[in-house]
């Protein structure tokens with residue numbers, strides 16, 4: 192137990208301590224996001240992530256938003272388990288045909304007003320997989336998309352910028 | 361009498377039973393061609409000698425189907441092939457002998473319309489509702505675009521196994537899960553909190569990878585292979601490139617091989633860090649989750665600095681790699697290793713001594729060595745249940761052919777074992793990276809590509825972070841791919857999850873699942 196506390200104490204809060212230029216940008220970006228969220232969403236937005244057919248690369252970077260460096264929750268952005276609690280759907284992957292109905296139903300289950308963010312090349316345009324017997328391609332071929340975050344996969348920083356862009360809309 | 365090489369024994373046995381096996385030598389393996397009526401009997405002979413079933417796939421060539429299965433023992437791989445006519449596409453099943461072949465044969469059945477006679481479970485597997493029952497996407501006359509409906513209906517009538525009785529209830533989960541994970545469906549039958557049965561239904565992220573691979577150039581195939589499973593982008597890309605290089609007779613420069621090794625080991629470390637955090641998180645031990653995700657983030661940032669991509673996508677290309685290492689980069693990698701070692705030396709004792717973590721991870725999700733072996737489980741799943749397999753040691757390829765490292769083996773078979781195997785693999789990986797940097801010779805990082813003659817084929821094996829990846833390639837004319845089949849280790853590990861969750865409580869399912877961490881995308885293709 193002592194070792195555990197010692198490690199917690201010596202690790203400190205990396206979220207604030209880290210001062211590389213990239214992370215200043217992150218900090219600035221986060222504060223901007225926070226202001227917008229405070230104004231428009233009473234302090235928080237709830238995100239539901241849906242993998243509609245991705246290679247799982249995009250999921251890894253969405254996950255990273257919750258690591259102590261990005262700690263996206265401090266800006267009032269949190270991931271929820273049900274679409275019924277969500278304001279924003281983050282959709283990754285080309286939409287596989289086997290996921291098409293599941294995606295449509297998740298979209299319908301999300302209360303209005305809602306926003307859809309297509310995350311990654313695949314979600315934006317079908318990426319390496321395109322449209323085929325197995326893939327519907329871009330997310331916008333299946334549900335309306337409000338914004339696209341490009342990249343294969345987009346970096347956590349790009350994802351944060353994307354969310355800010357959405358909120359600015 | 362048994363000889364050193366199992367293939368001699370098996371061939372002798374085939375001869376004694378009047379089964380002719382035509383032997384063809386491929387760049388990396390031997391190919392044995394037998395008549396389709398002997399398909400199952402071959403499996404019976406092979407399993408008697410403890411030969412492992414590795415992978416199975418088919419190919420449509422004019423009016424015939426080539427049906428392939430790969431077998432291994434002692435690091436020696438044999439590709440078994442038989443040919444059936446499109447007019448009568450059937451042969452006896454090997455799944456009756458090798459449970460590991462079960463889903464693979466179902467995949468081949470759905471994609472080619474090949475009937476495996478006597479298959480113990482011939483329900484559809486990869487096919488949901490995106491194409492009709494009597495259409496087969498991997499036949500050459502099936503157009504890439506297929507004939508999909510505007511909205512593909514949900515797969516509601518899949519015949520799941522049922523359980524009846526007082527107090528038995530069913531829990532359907534997915535395809536959309538509560539967390540940020542890939543889609544798939546799990547059907548539980550439970551009594552109280554105890555799991556009586558679990559059935560997986562995968563195939564939701566089937567993207568037609570095998571079909572869209574056809575006709576690609578080597579570069580374009582490498583890009584696709586790097587997206588079979590994003591977390592294994594290095595592993596799959598390497599396996600595909602190695603298969604193509606073998607088929608084309610292209611030798612990669614030693615420097616490129618060393619850099620590939622560094623990339624692969626970095627991928628292993630990154631994923632294990634993520635998984636170890638994830639396992640702890642699933643039993644609400646957030647301290648470890650925060651520490652491991654922090655270390656993973658640092659590790660990925662170094663990837664971005666040195667290689668230009670956090671997950672290392674598209675760094676490996678046919679003929680070599682696209683990123684060279686400067687002196688400064690090598691120094692940074694070495695610093696990184698020292699830092700990670702130090703951090704882990706502080707974190708691991710705190711984890712090891714934690715009784716509540718121990719309480720949740722020890723004995724939970726037990727996978728017996730027998731079941732692990734029957735399913736041919738790979739990587740940390742197999743190693744934690746005594747399956748001593750590692751391609752890097754058993755069938756070494758450059759740069760591992762001159763490396764020394766220990767394969768982490770455990771025999772408890774529980775979640776804790778799978779956790780500690782990962783930790784040991786991280787340590788081994790760090791040593792390997794250091795060795796590769798020491799050995800880094802000056803020279804090219806990319807060999808010139810040569811167009812292989814039409815029909816050239818090859819099979820390659822690479823130890824990805826989840827275990828052995830196999831990739832099969834056959835070239836067409838003009839440098840184009842005729843057939844690509846990648847076998848992710850998840851394909852063999854997933855069925856083990858159905859067994860290791862039995863008699864655990866429902867709330868422990870997430871941690872059982874995380875301890876195995878199969879790739880959905882790599883499975884569904």
Ligand code: SF4
Nearest residue numbers: 245246248311312313
């Ligand atoms: S955008 Fe790239 S990382 Fe994301 S799902 Fe597509 S291939 Fe994978």
